[in-house]
Amino acid sequence: MSEKHAANRREDLRLITGRGRYSSDMNLPGQLHAAFLRSDHAHAEIVSIDTASALKRPGAVAVLTGDDALAAGYKHFPNLLTFTNKAGASLIKPQRPVLAHGRVRFVGETVAMVVAHSAAEARDALDAIEVEYRDLPVVVDAEEALQPGAPQLHANVPGNLNFEWDTGDAAAVEQAFKQAAHVTRLKVVSPRVIPNPMEPRAAVIGYDAAEDAYDIYTNSQGIVMLRWQFAALTGVAEDKLRFHLHDVGGSFGQRSAVYPEHGALMIAAKKLGRPVKWVSSRSEGFLSDSHGRGIVMAGELAIDKDGKFLAAKYQFVCDMGAYLTPTGTASHVRNPAICTTGVYKIPALYANFRVVMTNTAPVAAYRGAGRPDIAYVIERLVDQAAHELKIDRAELRRRNFIPLDAFPYKTPTMGVYEASDFNGCLTMALKAADYDGFPARRAAAAKRGKLRGIGLSTTIEGTAAGMFPKDQIAIEFNAEGQLEVFTVALSQGQGHETTFAQIVADTLGIDATDVTLRESVQGKKLEGNHTGGSRSLVGAGSICKVAAQKLIEQARPLAAEALELEPSQVEYAKGLFTSRDGSKSIGLLDLAKKHAGANPHPLNLMAEGSVAATFPNGCHIAEVEIDPETGVSKIAAYTACDDCGTVINHAIVEGQIHGGVAMGAGQVFGEQVMYDKASGQLLSGSFSDYAMPRAGWVGGINMNDHPVISKINVLGAKGVGESGCTASLSSLVTAALDALRPLGIHHVDMPLTPPRVWQQIQRAKQLQQTKAK
């Protein structure tokens, strides 16, 4: 795909020359620095906190504790899950003061905040705070937290169960299972991961007493979402919250939320009358950034004698950690519910979700946010069923794909799929991956002493429909008459400055360098959705096109006036308004410059629209080689065939797939969050213990696309940010399992670390030896 667009993104120049501006680069005059004392107990009552000696430390200005948090009333975090279950019950939301009060519930929870003249002095003073804890029993595993007698985290969350919700038709499913010729059952884990965008969290917050307003510099996924959450947490009116957003060093869902540290900084900034800055260390981040995934999934698939799927049912146990984050519940419940049928026609479906508290860091959305998890369990079921029924995996899929003539396809749970060509994607991917030639590659690997397997996934995901009902885009002309496009989206690496400008420029037929994108600008009265859920191009990007089309019509009368013609006599093409006979013309940008300085500029406009969820899908095929002596897995080949609808910028789309697949590879082979069962301490709390994907984990990806243009939005795009992750978990794991099945191994939970794989191989060998005897 690459040849169609070179990269050279608009944002690159500042980022490759060291001129990017990230949160920790922001400084305000007169600022103080904060450091947080974090709980080193996973579950304990706070008996006492003595801050007196900390205040006497050099440079210390103030120490805040849970009392200050309660006095401010900062303890109710908003939550995106607002629906009730069949019994009418709502999600139980435990309180979370921004500094812990009375009790701590996970290692890393904010207990106190020191404000000092320098960051080093603030950190120094933390040592002088004396906290007496009385330990309580700890539970770090969600299934254990549901057991009778488990330690209870919150008085208002009986049994640690915040919410139980089900969807689908349980009776129909039971009926179908009774008729099934074959049932495949699995219990799999999508283990907890730590998002670790490379930029640590940071914020500088100032308080403007004259306006009773706050100036907030922080990492974000978009101004509207963040403003709403800040307001919900603090009770401060949205128009008193002024966000100054800038470059963001990755996010992956981790930055869509307001955090306790934000609230504490606001309290301090107001109390002290000076801006307060905080930059997280990575070690703090491991403990206190929102984590992702953490779902135990049981799945059952009922199949008839012809290999047709009859029904499926799922049970999700979702570990939310010690408190609810704004996004975690919706991402673990609503998102997977939309795609319980996968890419298959499964007439009867039922899914049950339980949302559970444990003494661990709170969990939020993480790239895919529930979509990779549901796709993983479905694809594992299909893979397992194919093995059990001795049907080729591609063939079993073909028998069950939702056919082309069935769209729009209303799934038995929550989704309505737009048109897709699953078989087309599969066929293209199989050919590109040389699926038929695999036995020879397996034999060659065996000669080298390696176990080689091939795995495929055919997955689909619903992109975010958007919490805010509309996306708005403004086009404005600045004092020099230059075209600026405003959106409330915010790139964290997705390249909006390039792509959105390209959409506007292509629509207008002008050079993209004549269009400048401004994201999440304070004071612009625009509504819309933040950047998350693979949504921005589909939502804001589409409205960019609508806005550009509107601009042409808005400019036409002015062009006609300039050309001394009637508007109907003026045609527009390639940036020029031209008279019918071609004798007279004026460029759109020249016209804009003519009116430069007018207030407001007569060509300024706002466009809006509601853009529903789209359904990107694809087929990924992985080949994995396992060294049986060490258990090391290597990705030997990877082929992707994606349908993300219309591609605006191929380089950027490929980059999203690369990054998504690598993140999947991280979860599949390396990333392992480990809490000590007894103490609740995080054992995998640094990059020295937590294996992030490194150069070479994914050597290369054979990229293909098979677009079915979306009809839901004017671009025809389907979103791509999460596709790589959604597809790769199952393609990689089933490839590894395919390598291991000859040894009698049919299940290994992620992450497939070398010791874990090796252990499975030893067990299988022992079992075979026992059988032989």
Added chain:
Amino acid sequence: MHQFSYLKAKSLADAAALAKANPEAKLMSGGMTLLPTLKQGLAQPSHLIDIGGLKELSGIEVKGDVLSIGAVTRHYDVASSAAVAKAIPALSYLANQIGDPQVRNRGTIGGSVANNDPAADYPSAVLALNATIVTDRREIAADDFFQGMFATALEEGEIVVRIVFPLPKRAAYEKFPHPASGYAMAGVFIAETAAGVRVAVTGAGPGVFRWSDAEKALAGGLKAGALDALTVDATDLNEDFHATREYRANLVQVMGKRALQKLLA
């Protein structure tokens, strides 16, 4: 990081005097372990005595049948030295597997040996090659130097000056790096020395150790497959959430086998 005073030693004697005068001081060579330790608040020295720049502690020299490497010689310099590549290619290879390029540009052999991290690479070479650790006070045989996790024969304020490696007939190192830290989960160094075949293991146990079964198996000569039938007793090996001691025992066997294959290739 807590407060400390930075002292740049002007000479070896100056460093020794500074160490003596400041009992709570720590010597720093490359700082690749020490500085992260301080950043995590795991140590609070009163002073850091920087010996990293001392000329008398650096340099690589082959004289007769020994290779001598100054204590503050950086991993990069060892890895890229033509003299080392000629004298003990396995040592060049090992040096090039430590940490990452940035670490190799700063970290030193003396620092690594004096710290004796149980998963560091160098101790295996020092022990297998039967090297001598020369300090400002005495010479210590490798067999006496390493005394378990982070423990060595070094006395308070004693400074490693250089490591002297007798040239082996042949040697090879194979390592299984920890996927996150890059440290050895198991590293096996096999050397055919004047004192016989010596095999040292790092990463798997609480400290570098000689693998006597392997040495016995190879005593009659380095033959292909000589280590294939060996099993490693896991009892005293490390176990943590990354891997069981049985897995580490297996790695020792596999890395040993591969080191032997490499050595014979």
Added chain:
Amino acid sequence: MAKIQLTVNGASHTREVEDRTLLVDLLRDHLGLTGTHIGCDTSQCGCCTVHVDGRAVKSCTMLAAQVNGATVVTIEGMASGDKLHPVQQAFTDCHALQCGFCTPGMIMATAALLKDNPQPTDEEIYHGLEGNLCRCTGYINIVKAVKQAAQTLK
């Protein structure tokens, strides 16, 4: 307090800082060179990579006092005027960056890698970038950029 004199990107600077000041803090907080980033506190991520006397180092794991008298090059010193360094050019050409946070360190590590090994193989590139983490790109385009830069620099 330590008095530090050093040359950064060709300009000489003298600063007095606490002995415990890290090189990265000297660069960012005292010299305003915020292109060098801090992505971790355990010397793993490589976001803070700069060149000290021609070698790539992690500036979060060196004291400012240790660079007294040294010559330092940061990401801000890589381009000559408007002309990008070939490694910078390759990174934008190959879409080797997304969020850009790891990029300065990645570029500095790449430049140093190519100095030592002008024509690295894929495996040598992986080995040469072991000290740098990226969460966005999957490294695929970074490896591509290293190869393009190697060609340009040949």
